Amino acid sequence: MAKKKEKAAKAHKSILTKDSLAFLERYLNNPSPTGFESAGQKLWLEYIRPYVDEHIVDNYGTAVGVINPKAEYKVVIEAHADEISWFVHYITKEGFIYVKRNGGSDHMIAPSMRVNIHTDKGIVKAVFGWPAIHVRNAKTELVPTTENIFLDCGCNSKEEVEKLGVHVGCVVTFVDKFMMLNESNFTGRALDNRMGGFMIAEVARLLKERGDKLPFGLYITNSVQEEVGLRGAEMIVERIRPDLAIVTDVTHDTQTPMMSKVQSGDIACGKGPVLSYAPAVHNNVLRHIVKTAEKEKIPFQRLAASRATGTDTDAFAYGASGVPSALISLPLRYMHTTVETVNRWDAENVIKLIHASVKGIKADQDMRYFK
Numbered sequence: 555m556a557k558k559k560e561k562a563a564k565a566h567k568s569i570l571t572k573d574s575l576a577f578l579e580r581y582l583n584n585p586s587p588t589g590f591e592s593a594g595q596k597l598w599l600e601y602i603r604p605y606v607d608e609h610i611v612d613n614y615g616t617a618v619g620v621i622n623p624k625a626e627y628k629v630v631i632e633a634h635a636d637e638i639s640w641f642v643h644y645i646t647k648e649g650f651i652y653v654k655r656n657g658g659s660d661h662m663i664a665p666s667m668r669v670n671i672h673t674d675k676g677i678v679k680a681v682f683g684w685p686a687i688h689v690r691n692a693k694t695e696l697v698p699t700t701e702n703i704f705l706d707c708g709c710n711s712k713e714e715v716e717k718l719g720v721h722v723g724c725v726v727t728f729v730d731k732f733m734m735l736n737e738s739n740f741t742g743r744a745l746d747n748r749m750g751g752f753m754i755a756e757v758a759r760l761l762k763e764r765g766d767k768l769p770f771g772l773y774i775t776n777s778v779q780e781e782v783g784l785r786g787a788e789m790i791v792e793r794i795r796p797d798l799a800i801v802t803d804v805t806h807d808t809q810t811p812m813m814s815k816v817q818s819g820d821i822a823c824g825k826g827p828v829l830s831y832a833p834a835v836h837n838n839v840l841r842h843i844v845k846t847a848e849k850e851k852i853p854f855q856r857l858a859a860s861r862a863t864g865t866d867t868d869a870f871a872y873g874a875s876g877v878p879s880a881l882i883s884l885p886l887r888y889m890h891t892t893v894e895t896v897n898r899w900d901a902e903n904v905i906k907l908i909h910a911s912v913k914g915i916k917a918d919q920d921m922r923y924f925k
Contacts, residue, residue, distance in 0.1 A: 569760065569902055577601045578732070578752050582742045585670065585727040587639030588657045588781045591615050594635055598751055598776055605758040606774065612793060615778045616786045619758055625771035627917045630799040630877075631757060631908055632787065633750025634780030634866055637743065638890055640726040642671065642705075645716070649709035651680070653726060655700060657781030660890045664703045667892070668729040671707065675719030680707035680726070730892040738898045739823070745894040749884055749901060750802045751776045756905045757912065769917035770797075780866055787869035791877060798839060798878050798921060799870040800908060804896070805830075805857060805883035819857045821885050823897040826853030827904045828883040832863045834871035836878035838921045843880055846911045852903050857883070878921035882907055 570578075581601075586594030595617045599609055606619035617635070638657035645651050651671075655661075665684035670677045683706040684698070696702060705726070709715045730743035740749070758774050760766070773794050777786035780803075791799075807823045808815050821828055829843060847854045862868050863881050871879040884904050887895040 566899060568898075569905060570756070574756060574759070577755075578740070581748055581752060582732040582740075582744060585639075585672070586635055586637050586744065586748065587672075587725045587727055588636040588779055590639075590672065590725050591635045591778045594748070594751075595776065595778075598635065598755060602755045602758050602774060605755075605762040610793075612790055614786060614789060616790045617776045618790065618794070619774040621758070621761065621772040621774070622768055623771055625769070625917070627770040627919075628773060628794060628796040628798075629770050629912065629915055630773045630775050630791075630794060630796040630870065631754045631912060632775040632777060632799060632801045632866055632870065633754050633803065634747045634778070634786065635751055635776045636778050636781050636786075637727070637746070637748070638781050640669075642720060642722050642724040642726065644722070645712045645720070647712050649707070649711050649715050650683075651705035651707065651715065651720070653700075653703065653705060656725060658890050661698050661700045661703055663891055665698050669705065669726050670729055671705070671720055672725045672727070673719035673721075678707055678718045678720055680705040682706075728892050735895060739895050740898060740901070741893055741895045743892045743894065745886060745896055746804045746889055747780065747802075749804065749886075749896055753802055753884070753901060753905050754908065757909045760905070760909050761912075766913055768912070770915065772912065777866055784866050784869040787866035788873060791870050791873035795874045796870070796877055798915065798919065799867075800839070800843070800880055800882060800911060801865055801867040801870060802882045802884065802904060802908065803865040803867075804886040804889065804894075806889060807885040807887045810887055821855055821857060823885045823887060823895070823900060825855055825885070826900060827907050828855045828857050828885060830857045830859045830863055830867075830881045830883060832859035832867075832881070833861070834863055834868045835859075835880050836871065836921060837923070839878045839880040842914065843882065843907065843911050846914055847907055850906065850910045852907050852910070854903075854907070855885070
């Protein structure tokens with residue numbers, strides 16, 4: 555039994571440091587809503603700066619750390635920085651605030667949630683109100699929709715709300731803090747996809763600390779505005795014009811109640827990174843990653859993604875005259891809620907797989923479909 559425990563401990567020897575985990579907590583707790591990612595991007599750049607040679611920030615805030623910037627052959631590893639949120643849409647004369655989605659925000663979880671309204675004067679606290687159960691009629695009661703959920707910031711008039719600095723267009727994020735579940739699961743708001751930004755930053759750290767020399771330029775890219783249509787990736791792919799891209803994002807764990815394996819595949823937290831098959835996923839890049847996982851004995855799962863991956867992979871694959879691209883996903887539970895949950899060892903295996911896959915790329919790697 556002691557030998558089994560020792561073997562399990564070795565198998566789960568963490569590659570993360572105390573500094574890594576401290577950064578992850580700061581990064582997850584910091585709001586970074588779509589279109590307003592600057593605070594999170596500054597945190598991310600501050601963390602990766604020691605591990606890269608230079609950095610780029612484009613006009614809309616996509617941040618890129620570059621290793622070997624003068625190299626002709628360019629490889630991207632990419633995640634997205636933004637989180638779903640709400641916009642202030644309409645303020646009633648009584649001081650209640652109606653909202654509009656900024657990305658795929660979930661109206662069903664909104665009632666009774668606490669929020670931060672981001673204004674030029676600072677954070678304004680508010681709550682999503684909802685009528686008490688005592689006054690609702692079970693036969694006719696309404697369910698939460700984007701038309702009836704509302705914010706209450708403790709004001710009695712529109713003028714009082716506006717005096718706080720709140721106006722139409724202010725962005726709203728849920729209040730939530732990072733936590734651990736059962737010592738091996740990360741839980742919180744916006745793990746989709748700041749876990750991706752964390753994981754690619756850790757790849758940069760490993761390359762630096764282990765003295766890995768790359769014969770090409772590596773562009774560690776944290777894109778903005780994925781949640782509203784892959785917009786940041788669409789812009790940065792044209793600027794970098796890479797020769798190859800490996801994208802990381804989250805995908806649905808399908809083991810929890812009310813999830814359909816027939817619809818979404820058989821994917822489980824704790825069983826490793828997920829490799830997607832889709833038209834945007836280049837077969838030769840995918841084969842390289844699969845062979846790397848097998849060689850390094852990194853567990854992985856497979857997912858079929860029909861017309862599109864729904865991730866920045868699509869933007870890289872079809873941008874800049876076509877970039878050979880692949881997707882490595884992290885299984886996640888409860889997507890677009892404040893309790894998004896991932897397995898720590900899955901995250902570490904994604905880091906290991908990207909790191910090993912990057913190290914295995916040659917400077918003149920020809921990824922054409924026909925050679």
